[in-house]
Amino acid sequence: MALGLVAVGAPAANAAEPAAGSITGVVTGEAGAPLEGVLVQLFHCDPDFDPTQQADCWTLLWANGQSAKTAADGTFAIEGLEPGTYRAALGPQAATAQYVREYWDGAQTLEAATDIEVPAGAAATIAPTLEVGATVSGTVVDGDGAPVSGAYVYAYLSGDLNSTRGGASVAADGSYAITGLPAGEYVLKSGPGWGSTTELVDEYWQDVYTADAATRVDLTAGAAFTADFALNAGAAIEGTVTTGGAPVEGVAVSATYAGSPDRWVDTVTATTAADGTYRLAGLEQADYVVGFSDHDGDLGQQYWQGVADRASATTLTVAPGDVIDGIDAELTAGGSISGTLTENAAGEGAPSAGAYFDVLRENPAGAWERVTSAQSTADGGYRVSGLAPGEYTVLTYGSSSARWAATYHGGGYYPEDAAAVTVAASAETADVNVETRPGVSISGRITDEHGGAAPDARLVLLYERTPGNWVEPPAHGGAGDDISYMAGGMPPGNYIAKFEDRGASAEPYATQFWQNAATQAEATVLEAPNGGAFEGVSAVMTRTAPEPEPAPTPTVTGTAQVGQALTAAAGDWGPGAELAYRWLAGGDPVDGATAAEFTPADAEAGSAITVEVTGIRPGEPALVATSAPTAALLPRFADVTGTGGHTANVRWAGAEGVIDGVRGADGVVRFDSTRAATRSTIAVALYRLAGSPEFALPAKPTFRDVPASHEAYAAIEWMKREGITSSTGSFSPSAALKRQEAAAFLYRAAEPAFAAPAKATFSDVPKGSTYFTSIEWLAAERITTVKGTFGPTSTVTREALATLLKRWDALAD
Known part of the structure; x- marks a missing residue:
């Protein structure tokens, strides 16, 4: 990765300094009246600012003469400014407190302010008009109605509950007033104030105790x-502490928060x-655990109801006004631990004077809980008493948390490596010693390719806990800002520095x-077996092109059957995508x-049928996605x-589209071979075999039972037009087709030159009968192959009609 350097020319000898400029103006209120005493402050943008040291180029000017208050006529002038870009903040003071503080021109934040360009030797002029803000006022009293002098009231914009937009102290008569608030949605909060000795607690307006529930x-x-x-x-919370039934004076009792972190x-x-x-008073609405400690005494610490670890402690839920008594404790004899804390920097131990250390107790879940913290004496010695019987360890941070590695009794650096000691009642467990070694510190910078902060980029340190086993180091100290970082107090050993995006x-x-390694296997290992400081472990972060959004998986809808349409749903490819489809049967393209x-x-x-969708999103390569297969067709x-x-x-009739199948409630098409064919069935079949010719349909339907909306309307009208049917009045389209009718329809549609035989072929179709010629023609052309009798009035099944039609159609070939 190459970092470009920008060449900067040296200034010409004796070059004249540019003439100073100024910012002048007049500040008025909404009615145009001049405002006196408004504080005008300037922010200057340094064009040569160092992005590794500042978040932006703006610096508030503090020097004498670099700010001003408006005169009685609302005017101000700030002179002696070097040419460049400025922004101005306008702050009403006591006499103009009803007006809203703003940045020129009308902005509520410095980032949104309007630039003021100051030319060399000239004045830039602005004319701000301040808006009268909203006012919140009222009284603050206690439960008895007495004023709470010295209390406070704050107004927070509901979108930012971490910083106030305005506030006021409560006067002796209980009154307050917050002025100059910009328009918006607010949450109001009051409390007794810092250092108050009352039992009053903070609340939001209308007796609410959490911001989420506030009006x-x-x-x-x-x-x-x-x-x-x-x-x-x-x-x-009230109670009594005893031992052996006798009251105990001087025991420390605490109510600590047990809710959300x-x-x-x-x-x-x-x-x-x-x-x-x-008596523990002035408790907020929250969950608490109550603990009892006989500091430097002989009685063992405990939580309410006699448990020695916080994890097992009973939680008390309280709200303002509650008085919970009977939270008593019967303390029993405790034990103590003692030992020496040392530091080993060069192979020889030395007292860890004034070292901070924690005494930790193992709870039933096997986790270590901090019981107390203290400092060793000048000779590294320590003694902690008032411990409930149980398993303990000691964690020391050495005499300087930045220099020494935090170490547990037993020499381990992780909680699970801590050595436990047993504390018994009325006994001292001695020689609980801990030796620390020099800690490792690693520092550097994380910047983007332009030298500024890299938002969301984070350092991740890996520690070789055992050979080849790289894990995060144990909890350690550190500091930093948007660019620089320092991690310290880590155990000696080998480290790898990784930089990644957590946004x-x-x-x-x-x-x-x-050092720009792309993988952990290529990473430089920082070896610090005896501690040490690594500086300049820095990274210049570059953004990666976003991974293409994966192609959505297409789906296929429809019934998996020959002759039924299947539809592909490509999924959401986003705007502007170009899509192409390809269908496959059994994995082979169709x-x-x-x-x-x-x-x-x-x-x-x-x-089985699948569909491939090829999509090309704007500016991206083509992606291909394939649907799940259908069932076998x-x-x-x-x-x-x-x-x-x-x-x-039958298959011929289906493939040629001569006779349609019957769709069931399950969506599957069947032929229903033995079901009777209807008169409309043969009409549609003949019309389709004729090529579905176009013709002028009559203005009025020919048959009263075949309206224009009938599915076979065109086919039946065509039959009438071609003289294939001689029916009048009604056609009976849904009536079962008789064999003699089928013969007549087929004969007329063929228009053959045929002379009937002198002797009848079928005993049930005598010469001279209505359908004699049609049926004899059917037999002569071997469209029917029946012998003896023809059954002229018998019903034609759908499968039999398919056979008649196929043979009839073959006459034309």
């Missing part, structure tokens, strides 16, 4: 809103009186290891099947599976 207040410019607060006393709640402490009683950008920074819809032919029967008629009888003729 939102919409304030408009110039509006006045009244919000009175009646602060309530916090909850109280996302919230901070102060710990409240008290000390037992001579009669063993205590959610569409173009994240590429992961890298120190010639010409490149549309979003595909109707399988008889050749695909028995094959059913034949065109699901109930026609054999080979004998009329089967071949």
Whole structure:
């Protein structure tokens, strides 16, 4: 990776300094009246700012003469400014407190402010008009209605509950007023103030104790809103501490927060009186655990209800006004541990004077809980008493947390490597010694390719805990800003520095290891068996092109059967994508099947069908996605599976589109071979075999039972037009087709030159009967092959009609 250097020319000798400029103007209120005493402050953009040292180029000017207050006529002038870009903040003071603080021109943040260009030797002029803000006022009293002098009230914009937009102290009469608030939605909060000795607790307006539940207040410019607060006393927890039934004085009792780590709640402490009683007052609405400690005494610490570890402690849920008594403790004899803390920098141990250390107790889950923290004496010695019987260890940070590696008793650096010691009642466990070694520190910078901060880029350190086993190092100290970092107090050993993006950008920074290594196997190992400092372990982060969004998986809808249309749904490829389709049967492409819809032919029967969708998003390479396969395709008629009888003729009728199948409720098409054919069935078949010719349909339907909406309307009208049917009045399209009718229709459609024989072929169709000539022609052309009798009034089945039609159609070949 190459970093470009920008050449900077040396200034010409004796070059004249550019003439100073100025910013002048007049500040008025909404009615155009000049405002006196408004503080005008300037921010200057240094064009040569160092992005590794600053987040942006803006610096507030503090020097004498670089800010001003407006005169009685609203004017101001700030002179002696070097030419360049500035921004201005306009801050109303006591006399103009009703106006909203803003940045020129009308912005609420420095980032949104308008630039002011100051030319050399000239003045830039601005004319700000400040808006009258909203006012919130009221009173703050306690539960008895007495003023809470010295209390506070803060107004927070609901979108930023971490910083106030305005606030005020409460006067002796309980009144307050917050002025100059910009329009917006607010949350209001009051409390007794810092250093208060009352038992009152903070609350949001209308007696609410959490920000999420707080009432939102919409304030408009110039509006006045009244919000009175009646602060309530916090909850109280009371009890008595005894040992052997006798009260114990001087025991420390604490209520510590036991809720979500996302919230901070102060710990409240008290000390037992001579009669063993205590009172923890002013508790916020929260969950607490109550602990008892006889610091430097002989009684073992415990939590309420006699448990020695916090994890097993009973939680108390309290709300303001609650008084929970009877939270008593009967303390029993505790034990103590003692030992020496040493430091070994060059193979020889030396006392770890004044070293901070934690005493940890193992809870039933096997985790270490901190019981207390202390410092060793000048000779490295320590002794901690008042410990409940159980398993303990000691963790020391050495005399300087930045220099020494945090080490557990037994020499381990991870909690699971700590050596445990047993503490018994009325006994001291001695020689719980810990020796620390010099810690490792690693520091450097993380910047982007332009030399500025790399948002979301993070350092990840890997520690070789055992040969070849690289894990995160144990908890350690550190510091840093948006660019620089320092990690310290880590155990001696081998390290790898990894830099990765922990954000959610569409173009994240590429992961890298120190010295531009792309993989951990190529990474430089920082070897520090005896501790040491590694400086300049830096990275210049570059963004990776986003991985193409994967292609959505297409789906196929429709019934998996020959002759039924299947439809491809490509999925959401996003705007502007170009899509192409390809259908496959049994994994092989089907010639010409490149549309979003595909109707399988008889050749695909028995094959599973898939569709491939090729998509090209704007500016991206083509991606191909394939659907899941359908079930094996059913034949065109699901109930026609054999080979004998009329089967071949039925398949011909289906393939040629002469006779349609019957779609069941399950969507599958069947032929229903033995079902009776209808008069409309043969009409449609003959019309299709004729090529479905176009002709002028009559203005009025010929048959009263075949309206224009009938599915066979065109076919039946064509039959009438061609003289194939001689019916009048009605056609009876749904009536079962008789054999003699089929013979007549086929004969007339063929228009043959035929002379009937002198002797009848069929005993049930005598010479001179109505259908004699048609039936004799049918027999002569071997369209029917029956012998003896013809059955002229018998019903024609659908499969028999298929056979008659196929033979009839073959006459033309």
